[in-house]
Amino acid sequence: MIQSLFIITSTGETIIEKHWRGTTNRAICDYFVEEVNRHKRREDVPPIISTGNHYLISAFREDLFVLAVITNETSPLFVIEFLHRVVAVFREYFGKFEESVIKDNFSTVYQLLEEMLDNGYPLTTEPNALKAMVAPPPGVVGRLAAMVSGRSGVSESLPDGALSNMPWRKAGVKYSQNEIYFDVVEEIDAIVDAHGEMLQCEVHGSIKGNCRLSGVPDLTMVFRDPSVIDDCSFHPCVRFSRYEHERVISFVPPDGHFEVLDCCVDFDRMVGPLSSSVKASGQADPWPSWRLCVSYVTSACCRYSRCMRRLSLLSWALQPHVSS
Structure with a gap:
């Protein structure tokens, strides 16, 4: 399945890298950037690029490439759909999917990627379930308090709805006005x-x-x-x-x-x-x-x-x- 995932800017800078099934040499990103530079428009870059030992599957959003590295035979649409889920989750958490936002919240980004895949296989991709496991990024005061106390944003226990047949809805939701x-x-x-x-x-x-x-x-x-x-x-x-x-x-x-x-x-x-x-x-x-x-x-x-x-x-x- 997915061996590694990179988030690369349109200028070729790698700002996020995450590995699940062994470490992928970052030189693969240089190869991808060379392929990108062959096209005048970033939107024209093919979503699937084949190399000697890897398949590079990417999605381009907001001047950022989300790149998945595959080594074995996998359904490309399955991987592309997961990349779209990654973008959707980041937008749900941070409001935007931009380079500055990713850099400001890189700790939360890595926590989310850790929960979304298990050994390269998609595990939890619903924002409701993820919010019960990974707390949304706090404000400035909350960040300072977390730095002083050393408190982690990852829940120590599984949420109530994690093992239910409705993982898309968190348990115990209450509103004064429905x-x-x-x-x-x-x-x-x-x-x-x-x-x-x-x-x-x-x-x-x-x-x-x-x-x-x-x-x-x-x-x-x-x-x-x-x-x-x-x-x-x-x-x-x-x-x-x-x-x-x-x-x-x-x-x-x-x-x-x-x-x-x-x-x-x-x-x-x-x-x-x-x-x-x-x-x-x-x-x-x-x-x-x-x-x-x-x-x-x-x-x-x-x-x-x-x-x-x-x-x-x-x-x-x-x-x-x-x-x-």
């Missing part, structure tokens, strides 16, 4: 010709929640039109078997921020009432700098009732009704 919020986040990817006609269109949607409920709430989410939802990925808390049979999302939510589902809708075979205009302005020299402005209207043809529902970027369909 509430939960959901946001429907939508993005549209489209190819438009010079006449403003839509050649290809795809809508990406996600439902993000913020849970502040006491105890162990069991919730059910019902959509107005679940038939438009395709290619879904769910949070582990969702009971997938019930969704397959009833198209109803039943789940015990984690505490705090989480993403219930991520989905997309493909419009390749549909002629939707989407009128658009595209304007491009910029210069080619001395350096390409272009601004592309796209405006679109979805209310041009109301007779396409089915298309109108979808071209509202899933808002019409994803009107969740939640009950406990």
Whole structure:
């Protein structure tokens, strides 16, 4: 599985390194940086790079590369998903995933990596479970007190929910006011010709929640039109078997921020009432700098009732009704 993990800046500086299955020579990072420098844009670096003895799998976020070193045959998507989890956990703990934040909290970073993998295999990746084992970074006063007392931020005992069948939710959650919020986040990817006609269109949607409920709430989410939802990925808390049979999302939510589902809708075979205009302005020299402005209207043809529902970027369909 994962032998070593490095966090490298876009300039090639290694700020974090962690080894689980033997020590990896840091020269492997130099090889990776050389591969990075061959590309003009950091986003164009391939996520999987093969060397003589290693496979280098990376994820690029906020001018930082999270690099995993693999020596045996492993599913690349499995490793990439773990790297995304690492970034998500750091954002949950520190608010940002940036070089300065990582350097200021390197002790907590190493504690988290120690808990997230066991001998190179993912163990605990849920923020709720990790917060019960590794305390979030304290403020300035808390840091000074920890330095004087020598107190560690790692819990000496396993959290109550560590061995349960719901590792995503910590035990003993209590709020004076119980509430939960959901946001429907939508993005549209489209190819438009010079006449403003839509050649290809795809809508990406996600439902993000913020849970502040006491105890162990069991919730059910019902959509107005679940038939438009395709290619879904769910949070582990969702009971997938019930969704397959009833198209109803039943789940015990984690505490705090989480993403219930991520989905997309493909419009390749549909002629939707989407009128658009595209304007491009910029210069080619001395350096390409272009601004592309796209405006679109979805209310041009109301007779396409089915298309109108979808071209509202899933808002019409994803009107969740939640009950406990």
